[in-house]
Amino acid sequence: MPEETISSRYTAINFVQKYALFSEQWTPKVIAQMNDYQFKVVKIEGDFIWHSHADTDETFIVLGGTLRIDFRDGAVTLNEGEMFVVPKGVEHKPYAETPVRLLLVEPCGVLNTGDQGGERTMRNDVWI
């Protein structure tokens, strides 16, 4: 853990402020950690790739915009103020017709492309 002052230890994490720190899409940024789980903000627009996470569920919380998560046998649409937990091992493909601000909750070390890999894979340990 980095050296901290008392004042920084007791500082609120503000979602709007965190989103203002970056513009690139599909690049999750860690903003907080609880035990071995992390909270990540990410901006997305358009189609992601089909993938799954064999070892963990993954939580999507929509803080702005409308997200659709496609499954092989259905889909769920999430508006601002809504969440969904994708069960482990279930193939899914996020899609956003217009820009979406997401909050992800998942264990440390989870890759955005899950078991699929490929060019859309991003670093999973970038804090802002």
Add this chain to the structure above:
Amino acid sequence: MPEETISSRYTAINFVQKYALFSEQWTPKVIAQMNDYQFKVVKIEGDFIWHSHADTDETFIVLGGTLRIDFRDGAVTLNEGEMFVVPKGVEHKPYAETPVRLLLVEPCGVLNTGDQGGERTMRNDVWI
């Protein structure tokens, strides 16, 4: 896991709708589970008791109102759209001058009063 139809499996969890399902304060309700962690909504107003959780961090996300979390050596104030992770073992006391809608994230089985117990302790497994 209860028997589900495909349609219910792929249904968004809406925070506003969940808060509308109950009125009592200081009684966390489980709305989702990710692995062995749960998301709980709770309405609070006034003072809680000093307590800590020896074995786990605890995440507070404010969805409405203004929450203050007091520590023995400081405090943090969280407005809507802000979060804070209370480290395990750290004594804290939530306080809300006016009604607050909270989203908690913590491992299954965590009690609201932590290691303190007492009459403010609520069941930790009530789903809505």
